[in-house]
Amino acid sequence: MTPSTRSTSFPPRAPADFSINQMTVKQLSLPDLVTACADLGVRGVGLWREPVKEYGVEAAARLVRAAGLRVTTLCRGGFLTAVDPGERARALADNRAAVEEAAALGTDTLVLVCxxxxxxxxxxxxxxxRVADALAELAPYAAGHAVRLAVExxxxxxxxxxxVVSTLGQALDLAERFPAEQVGVCVDTYHVWxxxxxxxxxxxxxxxxxxxxFQLADWTTPLPRGVLTGRGRLGDGSIDFRAWRALAEAAGYRGPVEVELFNEALWAADGREVLADTIHRYTTHTR
Amino acid sequence: MTPSTRSTSFPPRAPADFSINQMTVKQLSLPDLVTACADLGVRGVGLWREPVKEYGVEAAARLVRAAGLRVTTLCRGGFLTAVDPGERARALADNRAAVEEAAALGTDTLVLVCxxxxxxxxxxxxxxxRVADALAELAPYAAGHAVRLAVExxxxxxxxxxxVVSTLGQALDLAERFPAEQVGVCVDTYHVWxxxxxxxxxxxxxxxxxxxxFQLADWTTPLPRGVLTGRGRLGDGSIDFRAWRALAEAAGYRGPVEVELFNEALWAADGREVLADTIHRYTTHTR
Known part of the structure; x- marks a missing residue:
């Protein structure tokens, strides 16, 4: 297969800015994910703490580094709203650990769900x-590890x-209390469209x-019970991805674009096929 | 039972500003609802078009008038986003009919779900x-019937x-294109909290x-599939009703306060008991 035919074959090679969030294909083990990314030309991956820790943080870091994969984000820190002092201290400690894991994985971005x-x-x-108070403690620690906090x-x-942070405006209000290189935002179309x-x-x-x-997922209805796992494949729902991608580019964004889907039907399917289909849809629906 | 003991008995008499939205106790027939309101001292009721039409608009108007009940709102007009000209014409005709029904029932407020x-x-x-375009056609017609449109x-x-109108700010942006006596807003805590x-x-x-x-419902989780029927009883969820009621009063609101719950469990219960409980919770959680 020559490069010229590759571009018209299915599955298409992933565009340079495409990144797959690990949760989209959580049925794949980390080695299988890395192999699938190599096979399909995917250069970026957003990782989650739980599967990374299960595999071993250092081992995961070696695995993705050896494959030439960029870790675009680590998901996720946060959960910073506890009133109880003991709970709050545990949350802060867990977030410092998340910062260290992000640094070990070589990503500069830790996503926070507040x-x-x-x-x-x-x-x-x-x-x-209370979220703002916690950021004040965590942001300098993260900066010390060359990690930026991205409030989602x-x-x-x-x-x-x-x-409790429901809009991009609110997230920015929080972030802007701190230096930009310490605290910014993570924008997912599913949440803000x-x-x-x-x-x-x-x-x-x-x-x-x-x-x-910057992350993409489509909005589809009806929402499932609990509303967590109803994210749609790009093109299946109501979101105009060309418009949102153009807005991000107009805002100066030149970074990776993650596709992050939580969807029971996709998790029940073949992970490599889901990845290939996700690349195809990314190519079709965002340009 | 004397007035002084009434106030401490269960169920309590409804406060003067309390209104029950018909959907909360949709298992009650219109005559049973009117009787239950009389028995419990409820002075206001928010009606829905479908059960009213089933009973007969004029008959419903006579029934509530004879009981001394105030119809605080009619729910609902709207659904004004069609692109197809035929669909759009049908929607406008249906909204003009809703205006006429509101006038016949003696309410000055037609709630619109856009x-x-x-x-x-x-x-x-x-x-x-397209919603704004439709309001431009409907608002003068409603005003001619002494009915205000309330964009929810x-x-x-x-x-x-x-x-497609998701925030109170957006609803006001729409409403403010028209005279205040023609187009305003309906604020439901469930939607804006x-x-x-x-x-x-x-x-x-x-x-x-x-x-x-002004309507009240509580936010409870997990949301059910389809997310339409998961509204919580006042006090069961996350909303601070004292704060919201105080905000409405600070904004000059002196009108009726409707409780509008869509909840499968409540619909399966005894309607009169649900009404009594709703009054009790209104008294307990909003002051």
């Missing part, structure tokens, strides 16, 4: 302020139980040097 | 603009399939004379 309301708590503004706003349907204020916030993030990660 | 994206459509801004922002999780910009928008709505309806 955490929901503690049980029985109804004070969103106070929970958001999650869709408002997760505000109670997963992330509905928000008429998000395009301006994306430009603001870019102008401030805070657009640390 | 509609989602047409199948295969990914252009949210264009869909929102729905939670962003409904942006694709139910309502997560939004840090909603309190300021609520004040803006009040200052502009556009806070036409």
């Amino acid at each position: 955490g929901g309301l503690p049980d029985g708590d109804r004070d969103l503004p106070a929970a958001r302020e 706003p999650l869709h408002p349907m997760f505000a109670a139980d997963r992330c 509905w928000d008429d204020l998000a395009p301006a916030a994306l430009a603001r993030a870019g102008a401030g040097g805070r657009l640390h990660a | 509609g989602g994206l047409p199948d295969g459509d990914r252009d949210l801004p264009a869909a929102r603009e 922002p729905l939670h962003p999780m409904f942006a694709a399939d139910r309502c 997560w939004d840090d910009l909603a309190p300021a928008a609520l004040a803006r709505a009040g200052a502009g004379g556009r806070l036409h309806a």
Whole structure:
């Protein structure tokens, strides 16, 4: 197969900026994922802490480095809203460990999901302020490891139980309390696509040097019970990926673009085929 | 039973500003609902078009009038995002009928759920603009019947399939293109509770004379499949109703407060008991 025919064959070789988030194909072991990436020309991968730790952080780092893969993000730190001092101390310690793992893996970006309301708590503004307090402790530590924290706003349907930071504007309000090289944002289309204020916030993030990660997933309905695993393949849902990618580029973003899907049907399928299909859809729907 | 003991008995008499949205107790027939309201001192009811039409609009109007009940809102018009000219014409005709039904029932407020994206459509801004175009046709017609249109922002999780207006700020941006006595907003805590910009928008709505309806439901997790019927009883979830009610009052709102729950478990229970419990929770959790 020559390079010229490769570009029209299925599966297509992955574009240079494409990155696969490990969760999209979590049925693949880390070695199988790395092999599949090599076979399909994927140059970037977003990793998750749990499977990395299971494999061994140092071993995982060696594996991806040997394959010439770039770790585009580590997912995820965060869960910083506890009121209880002991819980809070444990969360901070866990986030320092996440920073160290990110550094070991050679990625400069740790994605943070900030955490929901503690049980029985109804004070969103106070929970958001506790996130800011935690960032103040973590950001310098991360910077000391050459790791940037990327605050990810999650869709408002997760505000109670997963992330009290619901919009890109809020995430930037938090990040901008700190130096841009320490704290920025992670923008996932799945979480922000509905928000008429998000395009301006994306430009603001870019102008401030805070657009640390950019992820894609499509919005499909009906949502499943618990709403966590209903992310759609690119092109299956309501999101205009060409528009969002153009907005990110207009904001100055030149980094990798991760596709991150949580989807039971995809997890039940062949992981290599899911990866190939994801590349195909990325090529088809974002340009 | 004397008035003084009534106030401490269970169920409590409904506070003067309490209104029950018919959907909360949809297992009750309209006559049973009216009787239950009389027995429990409920003075306001938010009605839905489908059960009202099934009973007969004029008969329903006579029934509630004879009981001294105030119809606080009619739910709902809207679904104004069609691109197809025939569909659009049918939607406008249906909304004019809804205006006439509201007038016949003696309510001054028609709640609008604006509609989602047409199948295969990914252009949210264009869909929102079609809503504005439709409001321009409907608002004068409604005003001619002494009915105000109340644009209801729905939670962003409904942006694709139910309502492209996702925040109170957006709803106000739409409403403010028209006179305040023609187009305002309906604020439901379930839809806006997560939004840090909603309190300021609520004040803006009040200052502009556009806070036409105020509804309560609690946010509970996990959300059920389809996410439509997961609304929680007041006090069961994450929403601080005292804070939201205080915000509405600070915005100058002195109107009825509807409790509107869509909840399979409540629909399976005894409707009168659900109504009594709803009054009790309203009294307990909003002051």
